[in-house]
Amino acid sequence: MRTVASLLLPLAFVFLPGCSQRALAAPESALPIIYGADEAFRPYEWFSEDGRLDGFQIELVREIGAVMGRRVTFVSGPWSTIRGRLIEGSVDVVSMFDQPVRREYADFGDPHSVLASEIFIRVGSKPIHSLEELNGKEVIQQAGALSTEYLRTQGIKYTSIQVRDQFEAMRLLASGKHDCVITTQVGGRYALQKLKLQNITTSGKPILASNVAFAVKKGNTEILNLLNEGLAKLKANGTYEIIYQRWLGEGNRIQLGEMRQMQRVLLLSLGVLALLIIGALVWVKMLRRAVAAKTFELQYLAEHDSLTGIYNRHYITVAIREAIQEFHAHPTQRAFGILFIDLDRFKLVNDSLGHHIGDLVIKAVAFELLASVDNRCLVARWGGDEFVVLVKSVPDNAALLKVAHKIADKLKTPYTLSGKDIFIGASVGAVMASLRYQSADQMLRDADNAMYRAKADKRTSVRVFEQQMHELAARNLRLSSDFQKAIARTELVNFYQPIYHLKSGQLVGFEALVRWQHPELGLLAPGSFLPILEKTEAMRLLGEAVMREAAATAKRWHENHTSEFYVSINVSDEQFAFGNLAEMLRSLLEEFNLPAHFLRIEITETVLMADIFGGMSQLDELKRLGIRILIDDFGTGFSSLSHLATIPAETIKIDRSFVHSLAANTKNYEIVRTILSLSSNLHLGAVAEGIETIEERELLSSLGCEFGQGYLFAAPMPAADAEILLGMNRLSG
Known part of the structure; x- marks a missing residue:
């Protein structure tokens, strides 16, 4: 109130x-x-x-x-x-x-603002689950409402009862006339609250989001x-x-706690009246109806997410449990699968643009999910930026993957909110029903594991659960716990991969790549522990440790050698979203008395596209410090050419997936040629990653790529070995 x-x-x-x-x-x-x-x-x-x-x-x-x-x-x-x-x-x-x-x-x-419409019905009447069920119904609508135009375009044959506003519509429905009301979520619920009507509730999914x-x-x-x-x-x-x-x-929303309190009052009143006025059957009946209406409303709130209106964690867990029971009774007829969906860059959006925009994004994603699936599917918000989809009547992994890829592709489309293009994307884990699953928790656990494998795999955003993921999940849990001590015990070390001028063979710089010297498991590559640190404070602390060691190493090499070089450092989503990148680098340059041109920053397209305007201000600060910027994994993210020309970057790095098995007149060849032409027109340098053969080096050089790195030249190596290469200054032979 x-x-x-x-x-x-x-x-x-x-x-x-x-x-x-x-x-x-x-x-x-x-x-x-x-x-x-x-x-x-x-x-x-x-x-x-x-x-x-x-x-x-x-x-x-x-x-x-x-x-x-x-x-x-x-x-x-x-x-x-x-x-x-x-x-x-x-x-x-x-x-x-x-x-x-x-x-x-x-x-x-x-x-x-963002609005969606809902279908309102009387408590106790037959639910309306889809637009098709409106055929032949008497529907109360506000005169001139968009829902009228929309239903006509859907071919729905119904009788429209035109009224002045939502208040008149709700009074008319509550009186027992006509079948339902279609109006906006906010306006409809506002009218119910102000009129204190208890015999009306919502039915089916929200429609017409806009x-x-x-x-x-x-x-x-x-x-x-x-x-x-x-x-x-x-x-x-x-x-x-x-x-x-x-x-x-x-x-302005009716709170669950208030409803529970009201229910207790009504139940208490019912008990007192039952004891004191046995003969007042009419009053008892009225109170019972009020309790039934409130109970129905409480049940709705208990099963639906308050922000998006879709099903919640409790409801989908019960639905999966029931689906497992049906599958065990009829394995060949009740096959189903579940999808576990996690948004890739939601934390970055929330931290940089605020929780209000974050809520709008969650609502938009919920509507996209509803629009991407058919009547076989139940969509629920699991919590935060995670969603679960139960897909019934799906025969095998291939059919389940088809649904998963449709959702993943849909969520790659940017959202325009408050005048900004916001790129989210999602990782999807899929699992099919099996007789080995006895509970919903077991299936959700495996779908969650598959989702994390998808997040770690740059080749795809969708993964199906495989049995060996169990062992991997247990190992990840151990690594997550061990990492809390890794920084304090200086177990994190930088390896350095050299970057060469492709034609002359001159050494121009190194990329710093973190490794974990685990006391029991040995030297761990980043792919084995970085995915489990995503969306946590540990990821930012890791980035700061890598930067400090890279700056200290660059200072030592600068004092020992006269050759010009640079060390490039990768920046994660979490570190970029924290917003102190320029401040930290300025502090490191002053601490080690290191000229700025010895350090460069690598940032992926997807990190920048998540908040192009807020991110640009950070990049401008770095440029003023004299630190050059490289766009990493170029071509694999959601490249926005309208912004590329304004990004203060000096170089783009061609992702290894395009360089691998590069040959003339292939699709990868045309992609690389196009990227290099674009970089030349924008006066940007280019570094090719993952060069493994002489043929790939020669083709890249002939296309105009100046620099490259990869196992053809050298694998990432400890700082001492990298310093020996720096002394040689160019490729041998």
């Missing part, structure tokens, strides 16, 4: 506009912005009980006008009328769903730019978050 202060704050801007310290007087010649408001779109736009225009979008546009120094005036009416006035030009701006059909007559700004944004008539760029700039300012100074939480945040 909103506080008195939060209710009075919007009134201050209406009745005391001169008291706003931020509002600057607009020039007399500046025309006011005319905003068209839907008079019945709660809690976004509507007339409050005191006759005043109010709501999330109303307060938001008022604040934008204040911060931008432009007066905003309002006209209101039914949505169909307001939309018509925007098209004819008598209204400057409205808020509406950003859909392709509406882009024919309007330009949209940056989204300010961004909501300010829209102007086609070509009105002046006002659109002003709105975008004002929205950005409100987000930067925290005003947007205050308005969002006031109207759409957790305070």
Whole structure:
């Protein structure tokens, strides 16, 4: 429930506009912005009980006008009328769903919220699980709602009952008339809470998810730019978050604890009435109905994720357990599989862009998953950035992998939120049902293990569980525990792989590659322990240890040799997201009195693309320090050519997967040729990784690649051996 202060704050801007310290007087010649408001779109736009225009979008546009120094005036009416006035030009701006059909007559700004619609039914009526089940139904809808247009495009034959707003719709449904209501999640639940209706609940999956944004008539760029700039300012100074939480945040949701408390009160009241008024059967019946409605609602909350509306961890675990029981009873008829999905760069997005954007990403991923699967599948949020999909009636691994790859490919598409392209991606572990599985926990454990193997495998984002992964999981658990002591005991050491000029054979630098000198298991390559450290603080501490040793080694070599060289250091997602990269390197350069050109930083495309704008500021700081930047594994991530020209990088590194078995007139040959042509046009240097044969070296050199590294020249080696190569300065022979 909103506080008195939060209710009075919007009134201050209406009745005391001169008291706003931020509002600057607009020039007399500046025309006011005319905003068209839907008079019945709660809690976004509507007339409050005191006759005043109010709501999330109303307060938001008022604040934008204040911060931008432009007066905003309002006209209101039914949505169909307001939309018509925007098209004819008598209204400057409205808020509406950003859909392709509406882009024919309007330009949209940056989204300010995300909305989905839901189906609401009476408690006790037959559930509606899909749009097809709406055929022949009487559906209550707000006049002019987008859901009306959408259902027509889906070929659904139903009777539409048009009403003024969600309040009228819910009252009509609660009275026993018609079959269901289709309206927005926020608006529908807001109406139920305010009307205190207990016999209505949601049914089926959310539909019609879409961004909501300010829209102007086609070509009105002046006002659109002003709105975008004002929205950005409100987000930067925290005003947007205050308005969002006031109207759409957790305070306006019915809390589970409150429901449980209400249920206890009702049950206690029922007991007291049963003891005191045995004959009052009518009252007992009414109370029982109230308890049944509340119990149904509690059951819904117990089985669904509060943020996304999809199934939660508890529900999917029970569903898998039941599927295992059915499979044991009918192995040939009840085959199924599960997918364990983990987002690859969600922590980076959350740390760099904030939890509000993180929540929007989680919601968007949930809708993408629902859109990627058919009716055989149950989709659930496992927790954090992890999801589980139960796939029924799937005969074998090949069919299960088809579903998994469809999901992985879908999640590679960038999300545009707050004007930024956000690249996420996902790793998927798959496991088929087997008679050896006796519990849901066993299947989920194996799917989780397969997911981690997919995350460690650069060749694919999907892996099927294999039996040997059990032993690997036990080994990883031990390594994770041992690593807590590894840094303190200086068990982490850098190996160095030389980088040569391909034509002259001159040594130009080294790449620092970490190794773990485990006291019992011996020397461990990074692939055996880095995947288990991802998304943990240990990954950042590892990166700092590698940088310190690389700087100390470069200083020692610089004092002992006159040859020019550099040492390149890989930066992980976690270290980049922490945001102190330039500060740490500056400190190391000062500590070791080392010129900046002796160190270079390697960063992958995917790390940078996760937050291209925030990441760019870090790279600019590094460039000002004099540290050169290399884009690692180029071509394997989600390359964004629109940003590549603006990244302050000096060199790109061609991934080993393109160099391996390189031969003329092959697909890899054409990819490498294209990458080298691009780097030449952008005046970027190029280093080829993984060169293993003389033929690969000669082909790369003929294509214009200047530098390379790989086992043809030398494997990664200890610092002492690398220093001997530095003294030789070029390839022998």
